[in-house]
Amino acid sequence: MTRRPPLLEVQDLSVRYPAARRFPWWKSRSNAAVDHVSFDIAPGETLGLVGESGSGKSTVGRAILGLQRISAGTIRCDDVHITDAGRKVPRSYRRRVQAVFQDPYGSLNPTMIVADLVGEPLALHTDLPRSTRTERVVELLEMVGLRSRHLSRHPYQFSGGQQQRIAIARALALEPALIILDEPVSSLDVSIQSQVINVLEQVQAKTGVSYLFIAHDLAVVRHISARIAVMYRGRIVEEGEADRVCEKPEHPYSQLLLSSILNVDLRDQAQRRAYRHELAASFRRQEPTVDQ
């Protein structure tokens, strides 16, 4: 498969936090949350980024959104670079890169109504007249499976799945090239999870937006991603075609992660458990500090 020139390019990205010093005269050191991470995403493509909590996957997403100081490396989307730590992200970049977060209720301002929530990016970045803006908001709501009668409601009047749809509509408002999806379905019920993933896929088919899908659930990530990168302790330990990574993982951590997925097929689950025990034993020998 030939890939188009990448939309997003992340090179040698590192994010370090200063480590606690016991005495002020001690030499200052730092812990790397993200350690020399590189990847790229083509237009219209979805890259899945999986890892456990603390692996640095969300920090990567925050860095791309300009919410996180970068210690080293470069991030480029289209022709805009964010390199230096602490610099303000240009407005043109904000138009191109949007986000949907894990907690849909928390990420929507509870005092605003849907029309304002979805319309706000348009009001900020475009000079569309009010009526055209409302039309566009309705269009966006319909794209995510909501209706115009939802316009004047507050976020608390919706269920979790619907709130996440509103968040997606808000992220889509400026027709971004890339949306960072940080655990967008982890807090939703299983039956709603698949609804939201279907919406994300329909939107991508219609608009050609790229996704960085950050999650801990390999089965969900596999469904929506063309490629998957596995993060472990701040580094990408494996990257490849989604099917390849999920069927023949090479790095021991990917193997352990994969074998930990619980299966609803009972016989398969019993076999998988035995396999996982072998893997876990050998993995712990290599990484003696795991889970202390």
Next chain:
Amino acid sequence: MTVSPDATVPATSRPDAGPDRDFPGKRSRKMLARFLEQKSAPTAGLFLLAIVAVAVFAPYLAPHPQDAGDLLRPSEMPSVDHWLGTDSLGRDVLSRLMFGARAALLAALVAVSIAVAVGLPLGLVLGYRGGWADRLVMRLAEGVNAMPFLLVAITLIAVLGPGLTKSMVIVGVIYAVMVLRLVRGEVLAAREELYVTGALVVGVGTTRLLWRHVLPNIAPSLIVQVTTMFATSIIVEATLSFLGLGTQPPQASWGNMLADAQASAFDHWFLALPAGFAIMITVLAFNLFGDGLRDLFSRESAGSVLNANAARPLVEGVVEREHSAGSVGGDGDPLMSVRRLSVSFPARPSSDERIDVVTEVSFDIGRRRVIALVGESGSGKSVTAMALLGLVPDPGRVTAETIGFDGRELTGANERELRAIRAREIGVIFQDPLKALNPAFTIGTQMTESMRVVEGMSKRDARIRAAELLDMVRIDRAADRLDDYPHQFSGGMAQRVMIAMALSSSPKLLVADEPTTALDVTVQSDILDLLRDLQAETGMSMLIITHDQGVVADIADDLMVMYAGELVEVGTVEKVFEEPRHPYTAGLLASVPRNRRREGTLPSIPGTVPALDELGPGCRFGARCPFVVDRCREPVDLVGLGDGAVRCVRAPERLALGDADIWSGR
């Protein structure tokens, strides 16, 4: 007054608001309606409105001028001519009271306006920006706050000279520091909110972020604070005027009226009453009004159901009735047997109308069996477990025909008996282990505490036993780790500690409420392995509450599926997973993401869980069910089928429920 019907949505069912729910009223109108439902606050509001009207129209309303009196008729008792009598200079008290309201409100208005005008913007900016300016101002503010503010005001007035406006400006500046601190604190908290991050991502600038996003969310606490400031301002004005530092005679003020009355308190006691009552009632009205506003805004935080520790005796159900319990697995003598367990909560605070969050649930937990209770959020699965333990918090009411546990009846048991059973025979573990452990004490202290209290063990024996338990849950160097604090444990290790604590009394039943949901997938599998091994070793029964079918497949023998407060399917995991008989179970299983090559859309159940207060008499899953027929509109019973049970009228038809096309074809 029109009360919109949506004002009555109970807190417990709000997250489940369905897609076709209509919310006609605007939020503000509903807020007003809810405010008017309160008892004292609207009365206080009306009273304040009247005071304001009197103050504004005092020159027209007052029967006499405030500063001219008949010196020949001093200190008279009330009469037709002077309704509240006259003061020592023969001036009409009622008129002076009216003009005094003017002074009081004006003073409060000046002080509070300055406080808000200075404190609010400063607090917003400092809270959001932080940095050296914030540190400098906050040190200053702390300095001001450390001084008794009435004394500061008096000192400043001594320097600047007396006068109402001048003194209230000084009070206003001191109040501004209070507002500043309040706003800054709220902004610091709001800055961490996800919606602020979201606004940044969308490209919202600082000014808009503060005014449009942060301010409306901190407004409630600010408004409440401002009302109480009005109340204290009135007291401050009265105090200063009483001391001769505020309103200057002959201008009337409640404070200098009191001073006047004090001079002749023994001869003319009545003089002190009008001004005294005016101050008291006005301040009271402001405070009641403020309380009303606070209750109005704090509605959002109501409705936490599960963080319970207060228990009430279980109320026995009255009617005996034939029923088909989902008794599965085990022999004929179950460890726990539950019949027609219901849990209800008030539809809204202080209302007699109640809503069932769990409706007539019946099941058995077999000995040595692991039974899973599955359902989505809001299905009532956790409340069911809490009800079994007698842990449903106060407004909740539990009724059951019987809850039998190992040959004893738990309905009607009092809190002490329940606590004894919980301590010795039923162990519990929760979702978030690190929250369940007290960060201030070592693991060893927390583990040995219950052993020493409940079992009366010596300190040394308890420590040995605790080390054994940690060893049992496979924590390395168990004896050493007893001296570690919770923060030194990872989530998975902390859950092991919780399991060790739950097992310390060798319980017959372990209730695990989403024990692995907060953990990483690799750790989740380890904890499930541990639970499985421990169950096999000890022979205890387990009730595991989860939303994850994968967890069910991994660990459970039996399965109960709950939907909107009812059991819809019961059976062995093997049978139910092989051939689900209820459409909901089938849809749930179909929508579990599997590690498979992608093909088309993911199967899903359309729609959302219905709100519990708008359920019809028929099948509760009907609105989302692809197999719905007319018969589904009537009540559906849980009917035994094979060795399980199912609540679906079409179950005997053996429909092809699991067909992936049905769940993805819409």
